[in-house]
Amino acid sequence: MSLIDVKSFAVGQWVTPDSDARQIFNAVTGEGMARAGNSTLDVEAMLEFGRTKGGPALRAMTFHDRARMLKALAIEIGKHKQALYDISFATGATQSDNLIDIDGGIGTMFVFASKGRRELPDAHVYLDGDVEQLSRNGTFLGQHIATSMQGVAVHINAFNFPVWGMLEKLAPTLLAGVPAIVKPATATCYVTELAVKIMLDSGLLPEGALQLVSGGLGDMLDRLTHQDIVSFTGSAHTALKLRSAPHILENSIRFVAEQDSLNASILGPDAEPGTPEFDLFIKEVQREMTTKAGQKCTAIRRIIVPEAQSSAVIEALSARLAKTVIGDPKIEGVRMGALVSQSQKNDVLKTASLIGTEAERVYGDPDNFEVQGADANTGAFVPPMLFHCSNPDQAKIVHENEAFGPVSTIMGYRDLDHAMTLANRGEGSLVASVITRDPEVARSVVLGSGAYHGRLYFNNRDSMKESTGHGSPLPHMVHGGPGRAGGGEEMGGIRGVMHYMQRTAVQGSPDILSAVGRKWVPGATELEAPAHPFTRTFNELQIGETIHTAEREISLEDIETFAHFTGDTFYAHMNAEAAKRNPFFPDRVAHGYLLISFAAGLFVEPNEGPVLANTGLDNLRFMKPVEAGDSIKVRLSVKHKTPRNEEYGEVRWHVTMANQDNDLVAEYELLTMNAYERQT
Numbered sequence: 001m002s003l004i005d006v007k008s009f010a011v012g013q014w015v016t017p018d019s020d021a022r023q024i025f026n027a028v029t030g031e032g033m034a035r036a037g038n039s040t041l042d043v044e045a046m047l048e049f050g051r052t053k054g055g056p057a058l059r060a061m062t063f064h065d066r067a068r069m070l071k072a073l074a075i076e077i078g079k080h081k082q083a084l085y086d087i088s089f090a091t092g093a094t095q096s097d098n099l100i101d102i103d104g105g106i107g108t109m110f111v112f113a114s115k116g117r118r119e120l121p122d123a124h125v126y127l128d129g130d131v132e133q134l135s136r137n138g139t140f141l142g143q144h145i146a147t148s149m150q151g152v153a154v155h156i157n158a159f160n161f162p163v164w165g166m167l168e169k170l171a172p173t174l175l176a177g178v179p180a181i182v183k184p185a186t187a188t189c190y191v192t193e194l195a196v197k198i199m200l201d202s203g204l205l206p207e208g209a210l211q212l213v214s215g216g217l218g219d220m221l222d223r224l225t226h227q228d229i230v231s232f233t234g235s236a237h238t239a240l241k242l243r244s245a246p247h248i249l250e251n252s253i254r255f256v257a258e259q260d261s262l263n264a265s266i267l268g269p270d271a272e273p274g275t276p277e278f279d280l281f282i283k284e285v286q287r288e289m290t291t292k293a294g295q296k297c298t299a300i301r302r303i304i305v306p307e308a309q310s311s312a313v314i315e316a317l318s319a320r321l322a323k324t325v326i327g328d329p330k331i332e333g334v335r336m337g338a339l340v341s342q343s344q345k346n347d348v349l350k351t352a353s354l355i356g357t358e359a360e361r362v363y364g365d366p367d368n369f370e371v372q373g374a375d376a377n378t379g380a381f382v383p384p385m386l387f388h389c390s391n392p393d394q395a396k397i398v399h400e401n402e403a404f405g406p407v408s409t410i411m412g413y414r415d416l417d418h419a420m421t422l423a424n425r426g427e428g429s430l431v432a433s434v435i436t437r438d439p440e441v442a443r444s445v446v447l448g449s450g451a452y453h454g455r456l457y458f459n460n461r462d463s464m465k466e467s468t469g470h471g472s473p474l475p476h477m478v479h480g481g482p483g484r485a486g487g488g489e490e491m492g493g494i495r496g497v498m499h500y501m502q503r504t505a506v507q508g509s510p511d512i513l514s515a516v517g518r519k520w521v522p523g524a525t526e527l528e529a530p531a532h533p534f535t536r537t538f539n540e541l542q543i544g545e546t547i548h549t550a551e552r553e554i555s556l557e558d559i560e561t562f563a564h565f566t567g568d569t570f571y572a573h574m575n576a577e578a579a580k581r582n583p584f585f586p587d588r589v590a591h592g593y594l595l596i597s598f599a600a601g602l603f604v605e606p607n608e609g610p611v612l613a614n615t616g617l618d619n620l621r622f623m624k625p626v627e628a629g630d631s632i633k634v635r636l637s638v639k640h641k642t643p644r645n646e647e648y649g650e651v652r653w654h655v656t657m658a659n660q661d662n663d664l665v666a667e668y669e670l671l672t673m674n675a676y677e678r679q680t
């Protein structure tokens with residue numbers, strides 16, 4: 001059979017493998033099926049192409065432009081899902097594994113697209129936090145901002161998720177405005193190559209935004225600058241080697257690492273046999289052991305259960321594992337496919353034997369198991385293997401060595417503190433789960449174990465129907481962990497975008513900060529509105545456009561009317577003596593909501609116009625009480641504008657209310673939806 005050439009995509013060209021290419025084997029049959037690698041790839045030219053073509057083109061787009069591009073890319077990959085499923089079977093993956101990899105990757109991209117539109121501005125600068133008051137009179141302020149790194153992101157990915165592994169890094173990178181060079185693990189790079197081809201053929205990406213290295217990276221990492229980023233997923237050994245290279249250290253090159261960890265799942269003390277929680281625990285552990293044949297960075301490696309329940313857990317888990325049909329993933333009914341390669345199989349068997357020196361194998365025999373539709377020896381098959389470690393305090397190997405396959409070890413705990421001590425012996429993991437219905441158990445685990453894990457997953461009968469699973473990293477939530485897990489973080493919503501941006505503290509006058517962030521800052525120049533701002537369309541309104549209203553006096557009758565009309569007869573508005581006993585009030589005072597309503601009455605323009613709706617009010621503060629006889633007046637400024645859809649966008653107005661002495665009475669932000677165009 002002739003080998004498929006898996007190409008790289010460099011400087012706008014597809015490059016075929018050369019004579020130094022590595023051979024890739026079908027995980028199920030063991031036959032050679034493809035080759036990848038080209039030792040003459042011009043890696044310097046690739047970096048330059050990304051930096052000079054892809055970077056500027058992406059940075060010219062706003063966050064919203066990039067988010068729209070991500071959505072279109074996700075739709076495009078979705079159209080070609082079947083082709084991706086078809087070639088993925090050769091990696092040993094079943095159709096449910098494919099759904100995690102391919103549909104999971106597409107879903108991740110959709111989430112970043114949607115978060116980009118909702119949580120990032122339609123602009124180029126990200127504002128991180130609020131304006132900091134650095135001076136008494138407010139003429140010198142501070143604001144943290146983030147801008148796109150001006151280099152290239154090099155993504156080095158693991159073999160287990162050739163599509164999701166690429167997209168979970170690519171989506172935040174592109175959203176940040178940074179071009180990527182993707183280097184998938186060679187063993188499964190033919191799947192990534194197809195996904196890259198789909199994206200490039202769509203024409204949605206600017207030139208230079210995405211390049212691909214199938215095979216080795218050559219000396220690319222030695223050519224990076226401090227504007228480049230490396231994001232790595234794989235073994236701790238490779239991570240250490242790459243991140244400690246002198247060039248990476250000397251140039252402070254960002255290196256995000258996500259590596260193997262010994263994730264634990266704890267059966268809560270309350271989850272006894274016969275409870276829904278016990279059954280749920282068995283189900284989750286079995287699923288984590290067998291999905292992707294256990295080749296998941298988040299898989300449960302250590303099963304921590306009350307000592308008294310060890311036998312019951314072994315029995316129930318063994319019974320469930322016995323139902324796992326192993327074989328050619330294309331065959332109907334097969335639940336677990338092959339490991340990715342013979343070398344991974346050897347590795348898993350070697351580590352399982354090592355674990356066997358500290359723990360007894362209680363389920364699964366690698367020398368005797370059934371495989372449907374394939375040869376157990378030529379294909380990279382292993383059975384699920386369950387170990388029981390009766391002395392987890394003395395043991396070392398079970399806490400330190402990960403068999404990257406369907407291999408887990410049960411260990412008993414005496415009490416919750418002991419369970420946490422055992423979970424923490426992994427010295428840093430991506431995820432730990434606890435199956436419990438006791439909120440106090442959950443709180444204790446958060447306090448005692450949170451610092452050791454990147455994610456804590458609690459599940460019980462109340463959440464199990466909608467829960468996403470111990471092993472599923474979600475685009476909304478942080479994926480990564482301390483210590484052995486690599487110390488990195490990915491995703492976590494917009495947090496993940498920030499890995500590809502530089503945070504800068506900007507200091508200056510209100511006008512400077514307003515211009516930098518495209519957001520009006522109190523104290524900045526007020527633009528005189530040429531007409532009432534409510535008569536002006538979204539497109540016409542300028543940041544900083546301001547009106548000052550006339551004054552209105554508040555009478556005792558206003559307060560009484562409002563109180564009886566709304567039913568808010570709180571004593572501070574109704575009873576002078578009681579109000580005076582309150583340290584906040586000098587006398588009966590106007591309701592805060594009365595003031596807000598009168599403010600609207602002062603600034604509103606009542607006729608039909610571009611303002612479509614009042615959609616909310618943020619950060620409301622009342623600073624000074626208003627008594628009968630006081631007056632109020634309002635200042636209304638356009639603070640920020642965000643397009644929302646084809647017809648209208650959100651205008652955020654900064655509102656201050658002052659009394660007759662110019663003392664600040666209240667401050668808030670008003671949100672309206674304004675039409676882009678005037679309706680005629």
Ligand code: NDP
Pocket residue numbers: 156157158159160183184185186187215216217233234235236237238239242258259260261296297298347402404
């Ligand atoms: P590796 O660490 O060997 O490879 C991970 C990635 O790094 C691959 O893309 C690999 O490319 C690349 N790589 C390796 N050496 C270099 C180098 N010198 N310069 C640049 N890139 C390099 O992991 P494996 O994929 O071989 O898996 C081995 C073990 O890693 C597993 O058994 C498991 O324990 C762990 N692992 C952890 C994962 C996780 O998500 N936490 C996922 C997968 C594996 P290439 O394939 O071309 O060598």
